[in-house]
Amino acid sequence: MTWLAFIESNTTGTGRDFCATARARGLRPVLLTRDPSRYPYVAEDAVDVRVVDTGDLSAVVEACGALAEEGGAGGTRASGPDRAAVPGGSAGSGAPGGSPRDAALAGVASSSEYFVATAARVAAKLGLPAADGDAVARCRDKGAQRAALAEHGVPVPVFTVAESVDGAVRAAEETGFPVVLKPVSGSGSVGVRLCRDAGETRAWAGRLLDRGTDERGNPVPGRILVEQAVRGPEFSVETLDDRVVAVVAKHVGPEPYFVETGHDVPAPVPEETAAALANTALRALAALGLGWGAAHTELRLSVRGPVVIEVNPRLAGGMIPVAVRAATGVDLVDAVIARASGRPPARPATGAGHAAVRFLRTPGEGRIEAITGLPSARNAEGVVAAAVTTAVGRDVRVTHSFLDRLASVVATGRDTEEAGRRARDATGLIEVELDGGAEAAEAAGAAEATATAEATKATASARATGATKSAQAAQATAPTDTAHAATAMQPAQNVVRPAQNVVPPAQAPRAVAAVEGDR
Numbered sequence: 001m002t003w004l005a006f007i008e009s010n011t012t013g014t015g016r017d018f019c020a021t022a023r024a025r026g027l028r029p030v031l032l033t034r035d036p037s038r039y040p041y042v043a044e045d046a047v048d049v050r051v052v053d054t055g056d057l058s059a060v061v062e063a064c065g066a067l068a069e070e071g072g073a074g075g076t077r078a079s080g081p082d083r084a085a086v087p088g089g090s091a092g093s094g095a096p097g098g099s100p101r102d103a104a105l106a107g108v109a110s111s112s113e114y115f116v117a118t119a120a121r122v123a124a125k126l127g128l129p130a131a132d133g134d135a136v137a138r139c140r141d142k143g144a145q146r147a148a149l150a151e152h153g154v155p156v157p158v159f160t161v162a163e164s165v166d167g168a169v170r171a172a173e174e175t176g177f178p179v180v181l182k183p184v185s186g187s188g189s190v191g192v193r194l195c196r197d198a199g200e201t202r203a204w205a206g207r208l209l210d211r212g213t214d215e216r217g218n219p220v221p222g223r224i225l226v227e228q229a230v231r232g233p234e235f236s237v238e239t240l241d242d243r244v245v246a247v248v249a250k251h252v253g254p255e256p257y258f259v260e261t262g263h264d265v266p267a268p269v270p271e272e273t274a275a276a277l278a279n280t281a282l283r284a285l286a287a288l289g290l291g292w293g294a295a296h297t298e299l300r301l302s303v304r305g306p307v308v309i310e311v312n313p314r315l316a317g318g319m320i321p322v323a324v325r326a327a328t329g330v331d332l333v334d335a336v337i338a339r340a341s342g343r344p345p346a347r348p349a350t351g352a353g354h355a356a357v358r359f360l361r362t363p364g365e366g367r368i369e370a371i372t373g374l375p376s377a378r379n380a381e382g383v384v385a386a387a388v389t390t391a392v393g394r395d396v397r398v399t400h401s402f403l404d405r406l407a408s409v410v411a412t413g414r415d416t417e418e419a420g421r422r423a424r425d426a427t428g429l430i431e432v433e434l435d436g437g438a439e440a441a442e443a444a445g446a447a448e449a450t451a452t453a454e455a456t457k458a459t460a461s462a463r464a465t466g467a468t469k470s471a472q473a474a475q476a477t478a479p480t481d482t483a484h485a486a487t488a489m490q491p492a493q494n495v496v497r498p499a500q501n502v503v504p505p506a507q508a509p510r511a512v513a514a515v516e517g518d519r
Contacts, residue, residue: 070104181195
């Protein structure tokens with residue numbers, strides 16, 4: 001028996017995929033968590049569980065050490081099925097003198113944004129494959145991340161870290177409205193808002209600074225980020241180690257919030273635009289001391305070129321891994337499991353070329369009375385995945401974050417337009433009825449269609465006119481305060497283009513195979 005330990009999990013699907021993929025590789029997943037009830041899939045899939053205070057690093061190290069001893073002694077009774085280890089790999093060991101073939105604990109990982117640093121630090125302490133835990137932790141502090149990127153000349157918005165409401169208002173006035181306020185830690189657009197004037201800034205800053213804990217119940221720092229609002233279409237760059245797997249176009253809902261409503265893989269932009277986005281992301285990873293395992297870098301294409309919005313030292317969420325696999329044949333989840341456990345990579349399959357993700361969002365607040373249409377969505381043309389992330393009887397509320405998503409669909413097509421249309425149409429087949437009225441699903445569908453149309457228009461502009469003209473049309477807000485010169489956006493001509501690390505979208509499967517073969 002060889003364990004693969006996961007510290008907590010995300011709640012939108014990837015965590016379940018991590019466990020299933022570990023089993024497919026002959027490993028026995030075990031979830032270390034404070035609250036197993038947070039993850040219904042654990043009981044449904046008979047995943048082993050250890051209840052641990054995951055906020056205490058020493059407790060997690062002790063629990064993982066115990067797993068290594070259990071495995072080495074033949075294991076203990078648990079709910080999940082025993083699985084034999086598979087040969088392969090050379091990095092990491094769960095026991096002294098061991099190898100991935102005979103280790104009791106093959107690796108430690110997390111699918112949760114909030115625990116990736118903990119997983120890296122625990123793995124390193126146990127001599128297992130790991131990223132630099134300190135670099136990951138620094139990256140999760142958005143203020144520290146911004147400062148490091150600016151210091152290395154990577155283009156970022158003008159920003160200030162504020163510790164008070166008055167400080168946030170001063171920073172906003174110095175930067176120039178509109179500005180974006182966000183927590184210095186967090187994910188999924190939680191707490192992120194565009195503020196157009198001092199009144200909005202004061203109100204939102206007060207709300208953020210009054211929070212004592214995040215949505216996980218973890219203490220939050222008493223600091224927020226006040227940054228320049230960068231205009232232009234939004235993208236993400238998905239990487240494994242120091243290589244680009246895919247450049248993804250994002251669909252974002254209406255302001256003043258930034259809720260992602262869909263994704264297109266690959267982004268329908270000219271090759272030079274994709275290259276500029278990819279290379280800016282690689283520069284950001286290097287500046288932050290990252291480049292081990294998966295990373296998800298979010299950017300906007302501004303009038304001055306690509307601007308890094310944030311780097312996430314983890315696998316993308318939002319069903320992006322499913323879309324990447326469908327479009328390119330590269331299984332990012334399997335690649336992460338292989339990397340964490342020191343196993344050899346799998347060869348990419350043949351992808352469909354284009355894939356799209358669309359979400360059904362809650363139309364309001366209330367208790368869910370009925371969910372229908374999921375089988376029809378799964379059977380719709382081109383659909384490769386459709387899922388509901390809620391259940392009848394649950395109370396939902398509008399948070400203006402990823403938590404508003406109630407269902408998702410991933411579909412493929414001959415091009416971006418067809419893939420997007422199929423995903424959107426299939427999403428429309430899923431109906432979630434709240435106790436507020438049967439028209440809820442119809443309202444959600446209308447909101448989704450509006451947001452998708454807006455985002456598609458911005459992305460189409462980039463595809464039609466190329467990087468330079470598209471960026472000029474985006475009308476980014478220029479820096480207005482010379483005191484922020486060190487953190488101002490850098491001109492596009494300063495973007496380094498290390499061509500050997502750039503993978504055009506169409507070549508992604510071959511490139512990742514080469515990268516994974518080097519592990």
